[in-house]
Amino acid sequence: MDIVIKLSQFLLSLSLLIILHELGHFIPAKLFKTRVEKFYLFFDVKYSLLKKKIGETEYGIGWLPLGGYVKISGMIDESMDKEQMALPPQPWEFRSKPAWQRLIIMLGGVTVNFILAFIIYIGMAFVYGDTYIANSDLKDGVWITNPVMEKIGIKTGDKIISIDGQKIENFDDDTNMKVIMAKEILIESNGQQKTIKMPTDFVDQLSKHEKGFLIDTRMPFVxxxxxxxxxxxxxxxxxxxxxxxxxxxxxxxxxxxxxxxxxxxxxxxxxxxxxxxxxxxxxxxxxxxxxxxxxxLDIKSLEKLGYYKVSTKEYTFLESIPVGLAKGKDRLIGYGKQLKMIFNPETKAYKQVGGFAAIYNIFPSSWSWEAFWNITAILSIMLGVMNLLPIPALDGGHVMFLLYEIVSGKKPSDKFLENAQMVGFVLLIALLLFANGNDIYKAIMK
The missing domain is CATH 2.30.42.10 (PDZ domain)
Incomplete structure (x- = not known):
């Protein structure tokens, strides 16, 4: 049953993100009178699970759940339809539209991803509010649950004062991520403050030990x-x-x-x-x-026993807007920092890159709408950022060539774009194999 619940959340989140991303391309394409031949959830390699043609567009569900796509007439994309590109350009084709319209069409998907994430965070602030423990209320310090933390000099009973110069006001789920991304942490240990310099390969060190929280609130023995x-x-x-x-x-x-x-x-x-x-x-x-x-014990029971004071802040709809926007901004900046770590060989963070199994495993085994929407918002940001990478075959690759065209006034040849698309496709396959290969390796070594 746990597997069914996790898989249901995974597929629902993935489907929602794919459909909305592709709608981001579909809607401006239609507004600019560009023909969309296909709109698919998942890939229909050789055959489709479901399909129906409405007007000029075929809508369907493929059998390979690695993403989705819209096939826009006159565009060099993953379909590599060279026969169509060999014919004279038609007014309804992508290649016949002004560069600024093509740019809007290509940016539509990632724009929807970012907007979706911010809308989710605003909605979560309004519906759930914020639950936290004030950092000042952790009188007896924190609980260190990972030996790597002790190795670098942070032990149970220490208090986290600030991370990278930012004072920690509240202890919540974000605290652990801030620690992982930190360059230095100011702690109070035995009444003395000291700065801990985080090792460059901290993420790699963590991977060699059990997963879970690095820092947690100290709990009673029940x-x-x-x-x-x-x-x-x-x-x-x-x-x-x-x-x-x-x-x-x-x-x-x-x-x-x-x-x-x-x-x-x-x-x-x-x-x-x-x-x-x-x-x-x-x-x-x-x-x-x-x-x-x-x-x-749940957090409310701990509060009744006098261990912690739990604070819940509720927001009106108008108040939830700046709160949600701020949280979305923090998540976006945080993911940017993660990518920077991954592309820095010294951190060895690339070893932790995961594929579909890693995404599946972050969903809880019991249904929680709060957890579902939180994870979906994070994945939406990830999808938006990844698609903006300047790799041919990704939206970012198309945007890169369109910006070159707008600035220089010269459009890259169809042959060049076809070759670039093939290079990008090979890169994406390599990244996909690497990420999912990491999943398999971790599963074997576990």
Whole structure:
């Protein structure tokens, strides 16, 4: 069932992005009286799953879910229709239109992608608002869950003051991404502030360890269930550890450290049970465990227990507009920084480039509209930016040649454009193989 839910979200998001991107080309083409021969979701190599011709355009769904396309008459594109291009230009063809009209048609797809992302962020701000924990409320610092962070000098209990000179006001999902992209982080450790210089190959180092949050809020140790072979029958599900061996055990990381120091011993403990502190005796195994499966608490329960103060900011529709625009801008700048890292060999970030499997895996296994729209907005920005790259066969390649034509007044020959299209196609296939090859390699090595 989890696979069905993830796959449904993946295909719905992908289909939505493809259809709207291609509409971005289709609508201005129609406005400029340019004939559109095909409008397809997914590629119809050899055959289509569905197709219907309405007017001069054939609408359909292909069987290969690697994208989609509109086939515009008189345009050198992935169809490589040389026979049509050998005929005299017709007034309804793309090649017969002024350069500025052709430029608008080619920029239509990425324009829709960016507009869509901003609309989604505005809508999410209006519907969901912002939920966060003020960074100043993390009195006991953060929880470091990745050994790479400890290696560079940030440990559990430290406080994150600023990232690249920008003060961290709130702790939320964006914090981890800011850390990944950071050049330097100012922390407070044991009452002293110090600056951590991030290694150039930080992303590559992270890839060698388990995925997940690098930095998280410190959580209590809650008993989820008791293992069958456990010697600690005095423990019950939902118990929350308060002290162990006379030491404070407020957080999960403290519990693990105390248990590790008392392997094979019988020690005293205090648990919070039904909101009452209850003293018990527990046996620590030779491996430093209690024979239990740790559970978790939602953020509201943590707030009730006094661990954190959770803030939720709601916006009117008008207020949500600048909030959504600001979030969209931050995501766009953030993705630009990611691309810069990927194209910098020193970072080795190119090793983390993923294909369709990587995109599929970012969707949750339980349906969440909030998560779905957030991921779709990010993917829309990614699709827009990637399509703007000046690679022949991408929208950015066409735009590059059109700008050359507008500036120089000289139109590249059809033969040159055909050759450029082939080069671009080979580059795209190579990138596709590299990205999806990375997915396969990670799956094998996992």
């Amino acid at each position: 008993i989820g269930s008791i293992q069958d072979d456990s010697q600690n029958t005095s423990l019950k599900p939902k118990d929350l550890l308060v002290t162990l061996n006379g030491q404070e055990a407020k957080y999960y990381d403290q519990v693990k450290a105390i248990l590790s120091a008392n392997k094979g011993k019988t020690i005293q403990a205090v648990v919070l049970r039904d909101l009452k502190q209850t003293p018990i005796t527990v046996k620590v195994s030779a491996k430093g465990t209690l024979g239990v499966v740790a559970g978790g």
